[in-house]
Amino acid sequence: AQTVTQSQPEMSVQEAETVTLSCTYDTSESDYYLFWYKQPPSRQMILVIRQEAYKQQNATENRFSVNFQKAAKSFSLKISDSQLGDAAMYFCAYRGSNYQLIWGAGTKLIIKP
Amino acid sequence: NAGVMQNPRHLVRRRGQEARLRCSPMKGHSHVYWYRQLPEEGLKFMVYLQKENIIDESGMPKERFSAEFPKEGPSILRIQQVVRGDSAAYFCASSPSGLPLNSPLHFGNGTRLTVT
Secondary structure, three states, X not given: OXXXXXXXXXXXXXXXXXXXXXXXXXXXXXXXXXXXXXXXXXXXXXXXEEEEOOOOOOOEEOOEEEEEEOOOOEEEEEEOOOOHHHOEEEEEEEEOOOOOEEEOOOEEEEEEO | XXXXXXXXXXXXXXXXOOEEEEEEOOOOOOEEEEEEEOOOOOEEEEEEEEOOEEEEOOOOOOOOEEXXXXXXXXXXXXXXXXXXXXXXXXXXXXXXXXXXXXXXXXXOOOEEEEEO
């Protein structure tokens, strides 16, 4: 069975600085997708970025980028120029041949002004 | 272009009562997924439905829980005889198709169920 692990329950960063959230996963599949979702206090689950496992190039969305290491089964999220609005819970999720999303436990990101 | 709509946003039930959670998918979406989020945890898959069909309910507790997605109207997650352990946030997501894998899931804002 696939698992997703987020080892950092909480991270804090100074506004305008860069922070990296870690995520590792375990799977025997070769074709899958990885996602980072953001959950602000409003509770809405917002897709931040996604990565196809067959693509070697790391996905980028404005200030958000990933470091995808397929062999190491690692999928970290880098947030550059952190803003107060980035404060939220961040979840890493995996989707393989089974359409179900497998979620990590989340990392709470605190932005210090 | 309305997103996934869930209601109610908050629901309080006494032990033994029934809870009904509603989810209207995005326009044009025919696939609905229900997830449960316990405090301090990520989401856990419960059930996957298409219109009038349950595709996968492997994440649903065998008793007291049921889900439907009728031809007309929203998807309903029903919990009978609620217990305190049912207290959680319940999220609905929809997609235009169940596959391929990169088909994005659009989530609603969730319903927070509190059982007293």
